[in-house]
Amino acid sequence: SFSADVVPQAPEDPLFGLMAAYRRDTDPNKVDLGIGAYRDNNAKPWVLPVVKKADEILRNDPNLNHEYLPIAGLADFTSASQKLVLGADSPAIKEKRVTSLQTISGTGAVHLGALFLSKFYRPNQQRTVYFSDPTWPNHFQIFSNVQLPYLTYPYFDKETRGLDFDGFINTLNNAAEGSIIVLHACAHNPTGVDPTQEQWKEIAKVIKERKLFPFFDTAYQGFASGDLARDGWAIRYFVEQGFELVIAQSYAKNFGLYGERAGCFHFVTSPTSDADSVTARVASQLAILQRSEISNPPAYGARIASTVLNNPELFAEWEANLREMSGRIIAMRKALRSKLEELGTPGTWNHITDQIGMFSFTGLTEKQVLKLREDSHIYMTKNGRISMAGLNTHNIDYFAKAVDKAVR
Numbered sequence: 001s002f003s004a005d006v007v008p009q010a011p012e013d014p015l016f017g018l019m020a021a022y023r024r025d026t027d028p029n030k031v032d033l034g035i036g037a038y039r040d041n042n043a044k045p046w047v048l049p050v051v052k053k054a055d056e057i058l059r060n061d062p063n064l065n066h067e068y069l070p071i072a073g074l075a076d077f078t079s080a081s082q083k084l085v086l087g088a089d090s091p092a093i094k095e096k097r098v099t100s101l102q103t104i105s106g107t108g109a110v111h112l113g114a115l116f117l118s119k120f121y122r123p124n125q126q127r128t129v130y131f132s133d134p135t136w137p138n139h140f141q142i143f144s145n146v147q148l149p150y151l152t153y154p155y156f157d158k159e160t161r162g163l164d165f166d167g168f169i170n171t172l173n174n175a176a177e178g179s180i181i182v183l184h185a186c187a188h189n190p191t192g193v194d195p196t197q198e199q200w201k202e203i204a205k206v207i208k209e210r211k212l213f214p215f216f217d218t219a220y221q222g223f224a225s226g227d228l229a230r231d232g233w234a235i236r237y238f239v240e241q242g243f244e245l246v247i248a249q250s251y252a253k254n255f256g257l258y259g260e261r262a263g264c265f266h267f268v269t270s271p272t273s274d275a276d277s278v279t280a281r282v283a284s285q286l287a288i289l290q291r292s293e294i295s296n297p298p299a300y301g302a303r304i305a306s307t308v309l310n311n312p313e314l315f316a317e318w319e320a321n322l323r324e325m326s327g328r329i330i331a332m333r334k335a336l337r338s339k340l341e342e343l344g345t346p347g348t349w350n351h352i353t354d355q356i357g358m359f360s361f362t363g364l365t366e367k368q369v370l371k372l373r374e375d376s377h378i379y380m381t382k383n384g385r386i387s388m389a390g391l392n393t394h395n396i397d398y399f400a401k402a403v404d405k406a407v408r
């Protein structure tokens, strides 16, 4: 018999615990560098102007209702999502090799992909999942929940605070055939370190040679560099190389639709397959999984994104909004590096501007992180990751001086 007495206490989610500690702090100078959400120069959440416009259009639509979406979600949204991630003229789309389902943001897309693979990918054979070390911690939980065993590949080089490319390639070369390799498409979370295009080519080559399976997680397209094609390059290159692969796509960051949970899962079948029939079978199984898990996805966030993605004028405006967010973050990287260098803070700080996207792995130790929290009311995760979006022209001097003090 079962008694709830046997349920052990689980640890608090470290990131959400950090957010709660920040909210409790009453110091007027407190700085939140924990949460991975964009903030404007006044440390406030930013509703993208183009999202406000789309919202207005939807609210004035007399035909808008609250009916269920289809199991696979809003068709205009999923087809626009394919074009966004693969490129509008992608042969994979033309050849009908892509099947896509709207999901509960990026998390739901990673989960649906993991669940599908756990059920259909090499059943009864070895199938280890590889994550970068470090990775978004939720990857571990999501894949464990569907009983897929995992290992990690070296990724971050603590010495250079850049990519441990040799370690990465070496591990891929030694991975068992059929292993699933989870790859961050751009703006790697938590390090901000991405492979160069030349390195991606090498990674693709080894993945092909070793018969590994690429699983792309793309949560920052357009948000990293401000250029959608550039941030989508790695995925498009892999598809060009003829891989069968999956993609988990989030609209949380690049549309600022965090709580609306808009995302998409894509399965791209290989060019040599009998595309129509394989894609249809994959789609039919994904639909059953989706039905049993969420029945059908939430409508509003997808409607907003779809309104923008399918209207050339709004799309161009969205790109400008993306450049504003990424531009502010890149400016903060430059400012932080030069302030630390001016202060003569011990260590090198070029990694702050070499890294890209929402996060920077500062190299601060856990002890220094805790000191910053205690002495200066600055909140970041214990691994020394900072959300660049939490910095602005009002707090960057304060932050640089506090880091300088903590490091000395």
Ligand code: PMP
Binding pocket: 036, 104, 105, 106, 107, 108, 110, 136, 184, 189, 217, 218, 219, 250, 251, 252, 258, 263
């Ligand atoms: N993958 C990575 C690497 C992420 O950083 C995030 C956002 N923190 C996600 C997936 C998914 O986030 P969401 O479910 O909010 O779209």
